[in-house]
Amino acid sequence: MSKGKLQKFAEMEHFENVLQPNIKQYTEQDFPNKGKWRQIMGTSGKIILELGCGKGEYTIGLAQKYPQHGFIGIDIKGARIYTGAKKALELGLKNVLFIRTKIDFLKTFFADSEVNEIWLTFPDPQRKKQRRRLLNAKFLNIYRDILADDGLLHLKTDNPNLYQYTMKMAQYNDIEIITSTDDLYSSSLEGDAKDIKTYYEKMFLEQGKKINYIELKLNKNKEYKEIPEKFTWKKTSKYA
Ligand SMILES: C[S@@+](CC[C@H](N)C(=O)[O-])C[C@H]1O[C@@H](n2cnc3c(N)ncnc32)[C@H](O)[C@@H]1O
Numbered sequence: 001m002s003k004g005k006l007q008k009f010a011e012m013e014h015f016e017n018v019l020q021p022n023i024k025q026y027t028e029q030d031f032p033n034k035g036k037w038r039q040i041m042g043t044s045g046k047i048i049l050e051l052g053c054g055k056g057e058y059t060i061g062l063a064q065k066y067p068q069h070g071f072i073g074i075d076i077k078g079a080r081i082y083t084g085a086k087k088a089l090e091l092g093l094k095n096v097l098f099i100r101t102k103i104d105f106l107k108t109f110f111a112d113s114e115v116n117e118i119w120l121t122f123p124d125p126q127r128k129k130q131r132r133r134l135l136n137a138k139f140l141n142i143y144r145d146i147l148a149d150d151g152l153l154h155l156k157t158d159n160p161n162l163y164q165y166t167m168k169m170a171q172y173n174d175i176e177i178i179t180s181t182d183d184l185y186s187s188s189l190e191g192d193a194k195d196i197k198t199y200y201e202k203m204f205l206e207q208g209k210k211i212n213y214i215e216l217k218l219n220k221n222k223e224y225k226e227i228p229e230k231f232t233w234k235k236t237s238k239y240a
Pocket of ligand 1: 051052053054055056074075076077080101102103104121122123124198199200201
């Protein structure tokens, strides 16, 4: 590990807005803050997560815009979280936390219905490893459990295959599609989806890629299943 990274990690140990739980301990055992996030963040508003938050542009941007709500960025990579957490501290944002952990273990961190919205910002598409794709049935069921009734799931992606896969999953599972567009910045949509751009998003836009966006309303009473037919990942110049 580089000296710079080691220094950042050492500094981050003292950040009051970063939690770095022992990953082995909290794969199955509940994290002590589970069910108490509102109390811990001093809010009676919503709890909103950014998953695979990287440097946390949504966590920070939304926290500035909506000070009445609590925002938690989650990522496994410490160096990326460091950047977001340091910025949040510099901005004096009291409604921001970062957790360094795997999205796979969300249910050990959040109680049933404790979360109001989830933002998935440019997740790795996982073309070959569907079991790790953050929009597969296993993950949708995890999100459904921690989300409150009518909880919202937002996805931003540059990847048309991941967009199509998610649309198919939503249609097959009767998930309400509130909004969907395969070209966000040419659409008439306004608001949070357009107002904040992440680190990866800026890179994709510079490469001339279109940004896809979907907003879904998950239903607590549904068991989500994988689409029965094999999803074919297209390989054209448009499809990365
Ligand atoms: C392509 S980057 C996007 C980062 C950021 N959201 C952005 O748009 O700039 C994907 C991020 O997801 C994180 N990630 C991928 N799978 C994860 C998992 N299972 N648990 C936690 N983080 C994960 C990676 O560490 C990485 O930071």
